[in-house]
Amino acid sequence: MTSNVFEYAPAPESRSIVDIKPSYGLFVDGEFVDGHGTSFKTISPATEEVLSEVAEADQADVDLAVKAARRAHTRVWSRMPGRERAKYLYRIARIIQERGRELAVLESIDNGKPIKESRDVDVPVAAAHFFYYAGWADKLEYSGYGDRSLGVAAQVIPWNFPLLMLAWKIAPALACGNTVVLKPAETTPLTALLFAEICQQADLPPGVVNIITGAGATGQALVGHADVDKVAFTGSTEVGKAIARAVAGTDKRVTLELGGKAANIVFDDAPLDQAIEGIVDGIFFNQGHVCCAGSRLLVQESVAEDVLDRLKRRMATLRLGDPLDKNTDVGAINSAEQLARIRELSDIGEAEGAGRWSAPCELPAHGFWFPPTIFTGVTQAHRIAREEVFGPVLSVLTFRTPAEAIEKANNTPYGLSAGVWTDKGSLILKMAGSLRAGVVWANTFNKFDPTSPFGGYKESGYGREGGRHGLAGYLKGGE
């Protein structure tokens, strides 16, 4: 297949809707203030263009933010009737919808993800989270966890879904009457800072939401702050373990959403066209920067060849390039550092003997890019089958029986998600029951909803976000 069969005219979304300031401070106690650390630059990973300079919060800044959150909790937010808190959250949900295009464009610029994803997934699902949890604020007594808030929540989020992860963290925390200090990832701070403006626009009382920017040291200072009651973290398993150690011996409550190495299991009776779409969505959605990505394809031996042929054919049609182009399927890798990691693990995969194949696509000259790639002939001992690549890299393994598929799928320290593709209902239920993973998608993949709890088994972390279960991590009765 030649690439010009699917020649498209460029269809870029206009970036004129966003107004990126040359520099940003910290959002503390309802106002933007200067940080006292060393400010840093955030760039567009698609072009390496510097977008803005962002303040770094040092220990003293963290302390001010936690104090503001504590004050707001004690004096305002925990005392406010739930139905009033709810209305602030509804306001925020509405403003996210109203400013949806702006948020989507900004997210794609700062993160590198395709506009069709930020527009159709990140932003609407973020709004939906606020809308969902708004409704809980005055119904907590029916949640099963009581209605007593914890206090101040320290929240640290990753760069793969900056606004959506913010919503997953802030919406339930606020609904339950907690106040928050949130640190976005250092490579993707801009939508969180725009969210701070949204809080102002919603007239949210000062100190209820505080956004502080910085890298690992800022996060450590926040998580380790003595006056924090709750730590919520989404990110790598390594940092998750460090946080678990840091809070040992304290009363801090913790929820951790960490890494994954999900098996996407395709049986020979699966609807193959749908399965191929699910495999592609499972690993190439958001450039594979997804903790629940279906990064291990387990395909039944009898259809392995067919599946691989179809998969390669489909991958050849993926359009990689400008994140703001509405036709783009695969955007930029978020950072040079992440690109280096993906390259390193891919090279190791090749060195260890797996067969490497990448979709034939041209990579832009500037920015950070990696083509959609699969590895065949992968064994369970290969590092690409064991370690989280967090990029558009799929390892393909085969199996013969359901028992073998279960054993291989569960042979990982992670346990975040899994996929099953078959036409046989009883097999789906058998597999779903046997997979040690917090989310199982049957004949679908990468579906998210505010009502649906999300979180892992084993080293993928603990606690759930989303749904009624998502309240447990923010209420005293949820322990």
Add this chain to the structure above:
Amino acid sequence: MSRVDVRKTYKLFIGGAFPRSESGYSYVVHDSKGAFVANAALASRKDARDAVVAARKAFGGWAGKTAYNRAQILYRIAEIMEDRRPQLVQAVRQSEGLSGSRAEKVLDESIDRLVWYAGWADKLTQVVGNANPVAGPFFNLSTPEPTGVVAVLAPQESSLLGLISAVAPVIVTGNTAVVVSSYQRPLPAVTFAECLATSDVPGGVVNILTGDASTIAPWLASHMDVNAIDLLGVAGDTELTTSLEVAAADNLKRVRRAPAAEPDFATDPGLDAMTAFVETKTVWHPIGV
């Protein structure tokens, strides 16, 4: 000439068998007045590891049983305990220094606690599970599943009621347990093990180690094939609980932190001891023709 009685050897309970400690060590157990009662096996690091292997091996079968079946088996334990009242009352009296009638009450409460938990086997899913109304054509269901192998540091003071209150909630949901008994009061735990061995509980579902939690627990807390740990038995020792929590982070064990002091087990236990050791699994099924 009076008859010489046959005294019991108090052993560990691992994988459904009653081995001595592989280390060959035992320790002297006194009654509440300080008189010699028995030599109990002093569990070692290797015993703890053997117990983890047994618990892991038993996990799939136990978790895979129907909830109704697990309920019946827990209820069966209560039946056997009722049957062995004199022995258990004696063990509690010796260990805790209670009067006969107080010890009877403790046993009543222990058996009733077990019956209470037995009933939860096929109800917890209904109370903490959810159908989730997602915005799309999907049937979406969240259900609790057992976490896996749980290390339980049983309370030091409450040698029977505390023990049951710590073990029953762990196993009723399908977890398997490696239990470290009270150090100074291990005999009710050994007798409880004998009840387990005769009540349809598959070998390895509950493994009971007698010995010193402060020396065994670090190996359990750092063991990579243990999924969770209940620190109840080292309540009050903040240095130890902190170090155990740090060790537990190596594979992100679920940790049930210890309260500042051993709680009063006569109060309503609530759901916490069960929900601390379950995982929520959410499954999405498409709806369509």
